[in-house]
Amino acid sequence: MVRGIFLLYCLVFIIMNSQAEVSHERLINADEEPGSWLTHGRNYAEDRQSPLTSINKENISKLGLAWYFDTGTTRGLEASPLIIDGVIYSTGSWSKVFANDAVSGQPLWNYDPQVPRAWGVNACCDVVNRGVAAWGDSIYFGSLDGRLIALDSATGNLRWETLTIDPARPYTITGAPRIINGKVIIGNGGAEYGVRGYVSAYDAESGELLWRFYTVPGDPSKPFESEAMRMAAKTWTGDVYYEVGGGGTVWDSMAYDPELNLLYFGVGNGSPWNRHIRSPEGGDNLFLSSIIAVNPDTGEYVWHYQTTPADSWDYTATQHIILADLTIANKTRKVLMQAPKNGFFYVIDRQTGELISAEKYTPVSWASHVDLKTGRPVETANANHLLKEQISGPMGLGGHNWHPMAFNKQTGLVYIPAMENSWVYNTIEDFQYFSGGNWNLGQKVEAKYARLQSTLPPLLTQATMKGLLKGRLIAWDPVTQKERWRVDHVTMWNGGLLTTQSGLVFQGTGDGRFVAYDAESGQRLWQTNTVTGVIAAPVSYEIDGDQYVAVMAGWGGGAPVALKMPGSASAKNGRLLVYKLGGKESLPDVSVEHTMPRPPKNRDIDDSVNDGANLYNIHCMRCHGSNALSGGIIADLRYMNEDSHRLFNEIVLGGILSGAGMVSFKEVLSQADADAIHDYIIYAANLKWEEDHSSDWWASFRGWFYEKLVPILVMLNSPPE
Numbered sequence: 001m002v003r004g005i006f007l008l009y010c011l012v013f014i015i016m017n018s019q020a021e022v023s024h025e026r027l028i029n030a031d032e033e034p035g036s037w038l039t040h041g042r043n044y045a046e047d048r049q050s051p052l053t054s055i056n057k058e059n060i061s062k063l064g065l066a067w068y069f070d071t072g073t074t075r076g077l078e079a080s081p082l083i084i085d086g087v088i089y090s091t092g093s094w095s096k097v098f099a100n101d102a103v104s105g106q107p108l109w110n111y112d113p114q115v116p117r118a119w120g121v122n123a124c125c126d127v128v129n130r131g132v133a134a135w136g137d138s139i140y141f142g143s144l145d146g147r148l149i150a151l152d153s154a155t156g157n158l159r160w161e162t163l164t165i166d167p168a169r170p171y172t173i174t175g176a177p178r179i180i181n182g183k184v185i186i187g188n189g190g191a192e193y194g195v196r197g198y199v200s201a202y203d204a205e206s207g208e209l210l211w212r213f214y215t216v217p218g219d220p221s222k223p224f225e226s227e228a229m230r231m232a233a234k235t236w237t238g239d240v241y242y243e244v245g246g247g248g249t250v251w252d253s254m255a256y257d258p259e260l261n262l263l264y265f266g267v268g269n270g271s272p273w274n275r276h277i278r279s280p281e282g283g284d285n286l287f288l289s290s291i292i293a294v295n296p297d298t299g300e301y302v303w304h305y306q307t308t309p310a311d312s313w314d315y316t317a318t319q320h321i322i323l324a325d326l327t328i329a330n331k332t333r334k335v336l337m338q339a340p341k342n343g344f345f346y347v348i349d350r351q352t353g354e355l356i357s358a359e360k361y362t363p364v365s366w367a368s369h370v371d372l373k374t375g376r377p378v379e380t381a382n383a384n385h386l387l388k389e390q391i392s393g394p395m396g397l398g399g400h401n402w403h404p405m406a407f408n409k410q411t412g413l414v415y416i417p418a419m420e421n422s423w424v425y426n427t428i429e430d431f432q433y434f435s436g437g438n439w440n441l442g443q444k445v446e447a448k449y450a451r452l453q454s455t456l457p458p459l460l461t462q463a464t465m466k467g468l469l470k471g472r473l474i475a476w477d478p479v480t481q482k483e484r485w486r487v488d489h490v491t492m493w494n495g496g497l498l499t500t501q502s503g504l505v506f507q508g509t510g511d512g513r514f515v516a517y518d519a520e521s522g523q524r525l526w527q528t529n530t531v532t533g534v535i536a537a538p539v540s541y542e543i544d545g546d547q548y549v550a551v552m553a554g555w556g557g558g559a560p561v562a563l564k565m566p567g568s569a570s571a572k573n574g575r576l577l578v579y580k581l582g583g584k585e586s587l588p589d590v591s592v593e594h595t596m597p598r599p600p601k602n603r604d605i606d607d608s609v610n611d612g613a614n615l616y617n618i619h620c621m622r623c624h625g626s627n628a629l630s631g632g633i634i635a636d637l638r639y640m641n642e643d644s645h646r647l648f649n650e651i652v653l654g655g656i657l658s659g660a661g662m663v664s665f666k667e668v669l670s671q672a673d674a675d676a677i678h679d680y681i682i683y684a685a686n687l688k689w690e691e692d693h694s695s696d697w698w699a700s701f702r703g704w705f706y707e708k709l710v711p712i713l714v715m716l717n718s719p720p721e
Contacts, residue, residue: 022134035542037083044256045323048406050540054547056502064583067105069576076556079131083541091129095143109156117661121437122170125558131176142173160207187250197248211299215248228301237281247271255321263296266318274442275312284309303353314396315342341398359481362399385425393422404496404537420470466566485522490567496537508534512569533569564629599685612680628684638685
């Protein structure tokens with residue numbers, strides 16, 4: 001024991017004395033350090049292409065697990081690790097940070113910021129974190145409860161922390177910071193709940209706030225913070241946006257061009273979603289769903305491009321931004337590329353913000369095309385849900401979400417973790433703002449589609465989901481704006497991407513695989529079982545001549561929490577997995593068995609069940625799963641035991657489990673509301689119980705029948721493109 005502790009201290013001492021500081025020059029020249037992964041997207045262009053070639057098409061079959069590290073969580077893992085001077089830095093759920101020896105996996109240190117579990121109710125999409133940033137001899141990350149924290153990179157000791165948000169509003173931080181010349185850039189999330197978005201720059205040494213860029217206008221009775229806000233305010237009407245917050249959070253993507261000295265970041269959706277409520281007299285609502293370029297020294301506005309003017313569908317522009325130099329019409333163009341949620345792939349001049357091209361990369365029904373003269377999408381009849389419910393695609397999860405793309409300079413292709421989906425959009429007649437961890441969308445979550453599904457047998461619901469929600473890997477040519485090849489996946493929600501100079505594309509999948517493809521053809525060359533679903537993007541590094549590929553494996557995030565997706569792997573121990581040629585390690589499986597206790601008998605109150613279904617999908621769905629079908633990350637309420645049923649009111653209204661994250665809902669739910677939700681959960685549990693205890697042949701037949709029926713129903717009800 002003493003010898004082991006002594007060796008660990010020796011290892012830490014050696015690492016402390018062998019690390020070089022991360023500087024502006026080192027980050028700018030990241031491509032000259034092919035064995036490192038110094039910043040979130042590997043370089044400032046965020047192209048996620050590794051120059052390493054030791055692992056290639058000829059020897060990929062020899063790739064094996066070198067080591068793994070248990071993070072101690074069954075929640076979603078979304079981080080892209082950094083590898084700097086022999087150490088791999090990663091983050092887990094609840095904003096925990098880990099440092100491991102990159103060769104052996106030996107834990108060096110960990111840091112828990114002690115995020116209050118009750119703050120989890122403010123996280124729309126799981127208690128995730130996408131990684132750290134490095135500068136000097138410090139590591140930086142944002143915590144779920146809105147702090148920016150600096151740690152000693154060698155020891156994990158706290159250097160400083162600062163609160164970046166108003167703690168009275170439901171802000172969160174899940175994105176990775178970026179660092180530009182000693183400034184730590186960080187955004188935030190929370191637009192589903194009701195906040196005002198902004199991005200901030202802090203001094204890396206002291207934590208002092210240097211500048212802040214707001215993305216939407218604030219209190220109209222106060223002076224504008226900048227000329228950009230004066231411009232934006234002209235595109236908003238009414239006062240609901242100010243009361244709710246307006247939205248426009250910068251919760252993920254950023255990129256930096258050191259030659260132009262421009263920082264680019266993507267802006268999110270409005271608060272509320274519904275533009276007819278948010279800005280009743282119209283307007284584009286700048287800078288929602290926009291890409292903005294600013295001077296990183298001052299935060300001064302330079303240009304913007306709005307992908308979805310007057311967004312009303314949660315079509316954020318926060319998705320991955322890649323910078324590249326492309327030859328278009330025999331001319332080299334400095335471009336910015338993005339595939340935001342709205343279903344169009346954009347190529348934009350990153351010097352001026354001029355739109356070069358935009359085409360659909362997934363089925364889209366809300367707009368027919370993007371007019372290249374005006375730069376604006378041309379909306380279809382499906383776009384207007386003011387007068388009646390409309391089925392529009394993509395849904396709020398988007399044609400592409402936060403999962404990183406990758407750009408291969410040899411093939412010229414962008415690889416997109418794409419999705420195909422649609423949903424019912426509508427307008428709530430009497431909008432009322434709810435605080436206390438509740439979504440404020442301005443639309444009825446209990447739309448007729450959800451109401452129908454809430455009373456269907458679970459087998460039919462799952463078959464319906466399978467028909468509606470599709471995932472794929474797309475290889476996209478950004479010059480011709482055409483798909484080169486695709487791979488269809490079992491589930492809609494899959495991992496981000498890594499490509500290599502040796503012609504490989506790596507991606508994890510929601511059904512628990514880690515796969516390597518030929519970057520030219522899409523042919524599958526290698527795969528391995530990861531035990532749990534993968535949603536994070538892989539990274540690659542090299543130490544002492546050995547190339548490694550690392551990926552965080554942990555099922556979760558927004559969609560798996562709210563939706564039980566057919567074919568997905570269950571949420572099990574989240575791990576950091578590291579592979580190399582000749583790796584011989586194996587993963588232990590962790591069996592997850594859920595025995596369902598017999599539920600209480602249904603009470604003969606149909607109205608209560610229907611009301612409960614509506615209330616459940618408003619207040620409970622985002623954690624416990626749509627229509628009481630849990631995604632397996634947070635408790636499936638159909639499996640409640642006798643004690644949980646007995647204490648239901650104390651849990652939901654009394655908040656006796658607040659310390660575990662289940663806060664009280666007494667501010668928004670009455671006793672009658674809680675009773676109705678309880679009645680609905682009991683009803684859903686009995687549906688599940690009856691299905692599980694029906695004869696095997698009858699269950700098999702129904703499953704087969706539903707599989708055949710649903711594609712026909714989906715085809716008949718799909719929105720026209």
